[in-house]
Amino acid sequence: MSGVGVMLASFLTAAVEWVEAFTIVLAVALAIGWRRAGLAGLAALALLAAxxxxxxxxxxxxxxxxxxxxxxxxxxxxxxxxxxxxxxARGAGRRALHDEAAAFAALRGSEALAETRGAMLVAFQGVLLEGLEVWLIVVALGAETGRTGQAAVAAIVALAVVMGIGFALRAPLARVPENAIKFVVGAAILGFGTFWSLDALGYAWPLGEAALPLLMGFYALGGLVAIRALRAPAMEIAR
Amino acid sequence: MKALVKTLFGDGATVLCVLGVLGFAVLLLHSAARPAAGVALPLLLLGCAGFLARR
Incomplete structure (x- = not known):
């Protein structure tokens, strides 16, 4: 598999997760200051790197x-x-789309931010939990393809991009098409998982590595069909 | 801890779906229908995605 594919999957996964992490750090920073919120976030990033x-x-x-x-x-x-x-589920209207601005507002009103140590813990845990999915993808794709360095660089570039835009705007990044990215990354990662699992169990894919993009395309197309099939206009949307 | 486990593995239904599909794939690979595993597994996983989205 090409390094570009590994880097793209890592970048997109990381971008989605870093946007959510930035929302948490921003809310904490507005409560206790950028220095302390940033320290907590950096501590979580250091743990993720380790x-x-x-x-x-x-x-x-x-x-x-x-x-x-x-x-x-x-x-x-x-x-x-x-x-x-x-x-x-979100594309079909069965679940509400993730609202970064609403998540930010809810966190701003949270009692957990009233005390400095508690607020720092919120920033640390937030960055760590969002970053764990990035860690999983970087280690998994990197280990399987021998490109851990490239996957990690892509995740760091995504972090720099999100933080750069976030610092410039000083607001939650609510316009990122989170659901579209999750759909594409979900189909791609499920394709990788299917290919490598069956390969490990001794199945010889008829087209070899060429089956990988076909699997991803199958999941993406099947997902679009599922969105159409599951669309229910009058349904109450659950959060 | 609960959040950590959920982040890494997902909820119980997702884990059951993947393990169930994988178990079926193992059975298939040890049967005469072995060549069909490459089609059956993606179809089942897509069905799981639809099921999980519908819940």
Whole structure:
């Protein structure tokens, strides 16, 4: 698989997660100041960087390539299925679209931000939890393709882009087409997971690696059909 | 901790769907219908995505 594909998947996944992390850090910064909020966010990023290094090393240390491939495939299927299902539900109007401005307003009104230490913990946990999905994708795609460095660079570039725009606007990045990105990334990651899981179980894909883009296309097209089929105009939208 | 587990693995229904599909794939790979695994697995996973979206 090309480095461009790995970098694109990592960049898009990271961009979605960093937007949500920025919303949390922004809300905390407005409550306790940028320095403390930034420190908490940086501490979480440092932990994620250490986890990435540890994760890649641990995967290499296992040695059994088929076992690694199967575990990575299962994790990617879990991740991709979750994102694709969520994007289908939102696209079909069965779930409300994620509203970054509403999430920001809710956090601003939260009692957790009233005290400095509690607010720093909110920023730390927020960045860590949003970043864990980025970590999972970077380690999984990187370990399977031998491109952990490129995947990590793509995630860092996404962080720089989101933070740059966020600092310039000083507002939640509510216009990012989060659901469209989740749909595309969900279909792509589910494709990776399916391909590597069956490969690890000993299945020989008839078209070899060329089956990978076909799988991604199948999930994307099938997802669009599912959105049409599940669309229910008069349905009450659950959050 | 709960948030951490949910972030890494997803909810119970997603885990059951993936493990169920994977179990079916293993059975298929050990049967005469082995060549169909490459079609059956994606179809089942897409069905799971539709099911999970519909909940």
């Amino acid at each position: 986890l990435t290094a540890f994760g890649s090393g641990a995967v290499r240390a296992i040695g059994d390539l088929h076992a690694i491939q199967l575990v990575i495939g299962v994790f990617l299927m879990l991740f991709g299925l979750r994102w694709l299902a969520k994007a289908i």
